[in-house]
Structure formats: C-alpha cells, structure tokens
Amino acid sequence: MNQLQGEVISAVATSSNLGDYETTYEGFNWKDVEKEFSWYETGKLNLAYEAIDRHVDAGRGGRTALLYSDATRDEAFTFEELQHLSNKFANVLRDTGIQKGDRVFVFMPRTPELYVSILGTIKVGAVVGPLFEAFMETAVKDRLEDSGAVAIVTTPSLLSRIKRNELPELQHIIVVGDEVEPGEGIIDFKSAMAGASSEAEIEWVDREDGLIIHYTSGSTGKPKGVYHVHNAMIQHYYTGKVVLDLQEGDVYWCTADPGWVTGTSYGIFAPWLNGATNVIRGGRFSPADWYETIQKYGVTVWYSAPTAFRMLMGAGEDVISKYNLSSLRHVLSVGEPLNPEVVRWGLKVYGKRIHDTWWMTETGGQLICNYPSLPMKPGSMGRPLPGIEAAIIDDMGNVLPPYRMGNLAIKTPWPSMMRKIWNNPAKYEEYFRIQGWYISGDSAYMDEDGYFWFQGRIDDVINSSGERIGPFEVESKLVEHPAVAEAGVIGKPDPTRGEIIKAFISLREGFEPSEELKADISKFVKVGLSAHAAPREIEFKDKLPKTRSGKIMRRVLKAWELQLPVGDLSTIED
Numbered sequence: 001m002n003q004l005q006g007e008v009i010s011a012v013a014t015s016s017n018l019g020d021y022e023t024t025y026e027g028f029n030w031k032d033v034e035k036e037f038s039w040y041e042t043g044k045l046n047l048a049y050e051a052i053d054r055h056v057d058a059g060r061g062g063r064t065a066l067l068y069s070d071a072t073r074d075e076a077f078t079f080e081e082l083q084h085l086s087n088k089f090a091n092v093l094r095d096t097g098i099q100k101g102d103r104v105f106v107f108m109p110r111t112p113e114l115y116v117s118i119l120g121t122i123k124v125g126a127v128v129g130p131l132f133e134a135f136m137e138t139a140v141k142d143r144l145e146d147s148g149a150v151a152i153v154t155t156p157s158l159l160s161r162i163k164r165n166e167l168p169e170l171q172h173i174i175v176v177g178d179e180v181e182p183g184e185g186i187i188d189f190k191s192a193m194a195g196a197s198s199e200a201e202i203e204w205v206d207r208e209d210g211l212i213i214h215y216t217s218g219s220t221g222k223p224k225g226v227y228h229v230h231n232a233m234i235q236h237y238y239t240g241k242v243v244l245d246l247q248e249g250d251v252y253w254c255t256a257d258p259g260w261v262t263g264t265s266y267g268i269f270a271p272w273l274n275g276a277t278n279v280i281r282g283g284r285f286s287p288a289d290w291y292e293t294i295q296k297y298g299v300t301v302w303y304s305a306p307t308a309f310r311m312l313m314g315a316g317e318d319v320i321s322k323y324n325l326s327s328l329r330h331v332l333s334v335g336e337p338l339n340p341e342v343v344r345w346g347l348k349v350y351g352k353r354i355h356d357t358w359w360m361t362e363t364g365g366q367l368i369c370n371y372p373s374l375p376m377k378p379g380s381m382g383r384p385l386p387g388i389e390a391a392i393i394d395d396m397g398n399v400l401p402p403y404r405m406g407n408l409a410i411k412t413p414w415p416s417m418m419r420k421i422w423n424n425p426a427k428y429e430e431y432f433r434i435q436g437w438y439i440s441g442d443s444a445y446m447d448e449d450g451y452f453w454f455q456g457r458i459d460d461v462i463n464s465s466g467e468r469i470g471p472f473e474v475e476s477k478l479v480e481h482p483a484v485a486e487a488g489v490i491g492k493p494d495p496t497r498g499e500i501i502k503a504f505i506s507l508r509e510g511f512e513p514s515e516e517l518k519a520d521i522s523k524f525v526k527v528g529l530s531a532h533a534a535p536r537e538i539e540f541k542d543k544l545p546k547t548r549s550g551k552i553m554r555r556v557l558k559a560w561e562l563q564l565p566v567g568d569l570s571t572i573e574d
C-alpha cells in the first residue's frame with residue numbers, strides 16, 4: 001500500500017465544467033452529452049465536421065484553431081482555414097477513388113499538413129492510421145500490411161521506409177515536400193492541394209463507422225490494431241470539457257504526437273470538439289523550448305506526461321525563472337504513474353496541481369482521473385469519471401474490497417471503447433473475457449474513498465517514457481542480428497523514463513561479448529524497428545531462463561535484475 005495515500009491536496013481555485021452534468025453515477029446519462037450535437041436528431045455524423053466545420057457554421061470560423069511552430073515555421077490557422085484545407089485534402093483523396101472505410105495512413109512529423117491530412121481523411125469517411133515518424137521499415141510494413149492500407153501520407157525523407165513492392169494493397173503515396181519526385185502512385189501533396197476545391201461534401205457516417213486505428217504493443221505477437229469509431233467523439237468532447245476543463249478562450253497544448261493515442265484523442269479531437277485553440281509544437285523536446293512555447297502563446301491548459309515532467313524537473317528551476325508561465329491554469333499528465341514527488345514539485349514551481357489521468361489506447365478516452373473539482377491524493381490516478389464504473393476484480397470476476405490488489409476493470413460499455421482489434425477477433429475477446437467487464441491488463445487497488453492506485457502491468461509490456469513497447473517485437477528484431485542466439489527483454493526501472501529497455505542476450509557460436517557488439521546490437525534495433533524500441537542496456541548471458549515450452553521467462557530476468565526472489569520455477573527448462 002502506498003504510504004502517501006494520507007496526503008490530500010484540495011481543489012483550489014479551479015473551475016469545473018462538471019456542473020453542466022448530473023454528477024452522480026445514478027443520474028448521469030451519456031444522452032445529455034450527445035444532445036449538444038446536431039446529430040442527436042439526424043443520427044448521421046462526422047467527427048471532423050463536429051470538430052471544425054460546426055464552429056464555422058456557428059459563426060466562430062474566425063477563431064484561432066491551430067498555433068503551429070517548429071525550428072523553421074511559425075503559423076496560425078483559423079477554424080475556417082482548417083475547414084478549407086481539410087476540404088481540399090478530402091477532395092485530393094476522393095480524386096484517387098478513396099472511399100468510406102478505406103484505411104489511409106499518416107507517417108510524418110507534427111506539421112500543419114499532418115493535422116490537415118487527418119481531418120480530410122475523416123471527412124471522406126476513411127479510417128486514419130497514424131504512424132509515429134520514428135518507425136523504421138519493419139514496423140511500418142507490419143502495420144500497413146495488417147490494416148490493408150490503400151494510401152499513406154508521408155514526407156520525402158521517410159519515403160524509403162515504405163516497402164511498396166511488399167505491400168500490394170498500397171496504391172497511393174501522398175508526399176508532402178518542396179520537391180517531390182514523380183513516380184507511379186506518387187501524389188505531390190502541394191500541387192494536388194493547390195488544384196483542389198476548398199469545398200467538399202462531408203461523408204455522413206453512422207456512429208459505429210470507423211474513425212481511426214492505433215497500433216499498440218501487446219506482450220506477444222505483432223502489434224494490435226485498435227479500432228475506434230466516430231461515436232468516440234462523445235467521450236472526447238465530454239472529457240475535454242470536464243477533465244481538461246476547456247473553456248471559452250483557452251489556449252491548450254497537448255505535447256503528445258498523433259502516432260500515439262493521446263496525440264489524437266487529446267491532441268486533435270477533444271480540444272477542437274470543444275472549440276479550443278490548439279498549440280502544436282514540432283521538433284524534439286527541450287526544457288527551454290517548452291517553457292518558451294507556454295510563454296509565447298499564453299498556454300492555459302497543458303497536457304503532458306510524467307517522463308516529460310521528470311525531465312523538466314531534472315532541468316532545474318533556473319530555466320523556469322527565465323519564463324513567464326503565469327498563463328497556466330490547469331496541468332495534466334498521462335501515460336505512466338505520476339510520482340507524488342513530481343506533483344509536489346509542480347505545485348511548488350508552477351503553483352499548479354498536476355492532474356493525473358488514466359486511460360489506454362483501447363479505451364479511446366480518459367476514464368479514471370483527477371478532475372479539477374476532485375481533492376487530489378498524490379500518487380493516485382484519481383476516481384472514475386461520472387458515467388464510468390471501475391472496479392478491482394479477481395480472475396474469476398469477483399469484485400474485490402478496498403485495498404485488495406487485482407485487475408483494474410471497467411464496466412462495459414462507454415462511448416469511446418474500442419470496437420475491434422483489426423483482423424484479430426480472438427485478441428479482442430480476451431479483453432472482455434469476464435462478462436460485463438473490460439480487463440485493462442493493469443493491476444491496481446482502490447482505497448476507501450474510491451481512488452484508484454496503479455500497481456503495474458499484468459503482462460510484460462514495457463512503458464518507457466510513456467510509450468508502450470511489446471518485449472516480443474524487440475526480441476524478434478534482436479534475434480535477427482547475426483550475433484544473437486536468444487534474447488529476452490524487460491523494462492528496468494529508471495528515474496526519468498519510468499522504465500528503460502534492457503535486453504538479456506545469449507550469443508551465437510563464434511561471437512564474443514564486447515561493448516562494441518552491444519552498441520551494434522542496439523543500433524540494429526534502432527534502425528530496424530525504431531529508436532524508442534532499442535535497448536539502452538544489454539547484458540550477455542550464456543543461457544536464458546526458459547519454460548519447457550520454450551518461452552523465455554521474462555519474470556526471471558526481471559527478478560535477476562532487481563535482485564528479487566525468482567518465485568515459482570516449476571515450468572523452467574532445467
């Protein structure tokens with residue numbers, strides 16, 4: 001049990017939009033949220049319309065929707081401008097014959113063109129597949145292949161990572177760049193956009209029609225395509241209102257990339273559905289840059305991750321004192337456990353409570369949160385939102401009493417719940433194996449006030465800097481290296497990144513352990529899979545612990561690493 005759970009920071013001087021809804025569990029009705037959209041009457045909808053065009057139709061088209069900057073660009077777009085640009089892109093897609101339900105991927109850095117592409121794709125009813133720009137060949141191919149993507153939007157520098165000859169279903173590559181080399185199936189974004197009309201018919205879809213597929217890592221097998229539908233917007237809108245606390249005039253900054261679910265649900269959908277001004281900062285993290293961004297735009301609501309807050313903490317208070325951060329009203333965090341230490345530091349240096357929020361790719365939106373009006377217990381994820389019922393259950397489905405550790409589970413359904421795992425119904429069923437519940441894969445306990453406390457992942461998924469990495473994917477890449485016989489990968493606790501990837505490796509005959517070899521193996525994963533999946537630590541072993549069925553026992557590797565008892569070894573090989 002967490003010794004800190006006696007500590008409570010009360011809600012001070014924060015407003016809360018929750019008052020707009022019935023906040024008891026009995027009285028809450030999602031229909032009250034839906035009624036704020038016109039499609040409540042028509043039944044036909046499109047998230048991109050509700051996020052962008054609706055504001056134009058309501059006379060708010062001149063408001064700033066997007067404030068973008070990186071090392072070389074500094075641009076602003078109104079809702080009306082985004083409406084026109086996304087219409088143009090919708091027309092570009094339609095000209096190629098892309099239709100409702102087709103999968104269109106985006107694989108590029110955070111730039112205005114990325115956001116325009118995502119909105120335009122949704123407008124034609126196609127399903128967006130966002131890929132993080134650091135993905136390398138194999139990772140890109142696996143995802144395009146599994147989803148049967150017909151088109152991808154990318155940049156000239158990323159183009160070579162798309163293995164077209166191995167992807168028969170991929171017909172169109174839309175390239176965003178100054179000089180685009182012509183080729184079969186290649187569309188030059190700039191010239192196509194220049195020639196496209198800024199008016200487009202929106203594809204009105206049903207609430208259960210596809211919106212987005214986010215690939216995420218599990219502990220075994222290839223990444224899973226988590227499929228969400230337009231209906232999710234109810235949850236995006238609601239949580240944007242009651243958890244992000246978005247209000248008229250807010251300047252909101254979510255630091256996540258759309259390659260991860262936070263970067264779409266809360267980097268695109270929630271803020272724009274609520275009509276907020278959305279700040280997008282391109283490029284890589286640097287503390288001075290980040291504070292400069294807050295100061296420059298007068299950011300009022302800031303959503304980031306523990307790993308970033310810990311890095312900012314590590315950068316010290318000198319850098320903070322150089323900037324005016326007084327615009328900040330509300331600060332939030334997601335992705336991994338938010339250390340109480342960080343909450344206390346935030347209170348000291350920003351004068352704000354950093355609000356932890358818990359949810360997953362599969363849940364599509366926030367579920368357990370420290371919403372603004374809730375007294376905060378640092379170290380806890382908060383409480384289920386009104387409309388959401390959570391519990392700790394055992395493997396049989398029994399609800400456990402307070403302080404008992406078990407499976408963190410959510411009563412089904414809720415509006416943004418995933419609707420399938422692409423091509424893999426069996427995987428989908430696993431999450432719902434206990435009647436009436438979604439099993440998250442996290443373990444936690446609940447205290448007597450209904451606050452939830454995260455304990456860990458039940459599977460072996462690694463969480464490094466807030467990114468989920470499946471050990472299997474990394475191990476599979478490692479064994480492709482000519483020197484590697486076998487590999488087992490674990491998450492090793494790290495003060496800044498939460499966990500780092502550590503690989504235990506046995507070498508093939510004829511190879512000798514060396515520092516150079518470690519560096520070479522790590523680079524091999526970096527180049528072959530992605531930078532964030534590369535092991536930061538490698539240890540060579542003569543032999544790895546395995547079960548009789550040949551599975552590498554990661555829990556034994558973890559016990560070695562942490563110098564803990566190894567536990568039950570009844571299934572070990574010898």
Ligand code: 6R9
Binds near residue numbers: 216262334357466468
């Ligand atoms: C949104 C997102 C989901 C996993 C989840 C859990 C961990 C997320 C957390 C947290 C402790 C929090 N996680 N939020 N752990 N406290 N507030 O992160 O989605 O990338 O799918 O990761 O991340 O383990 O199961 P995703």
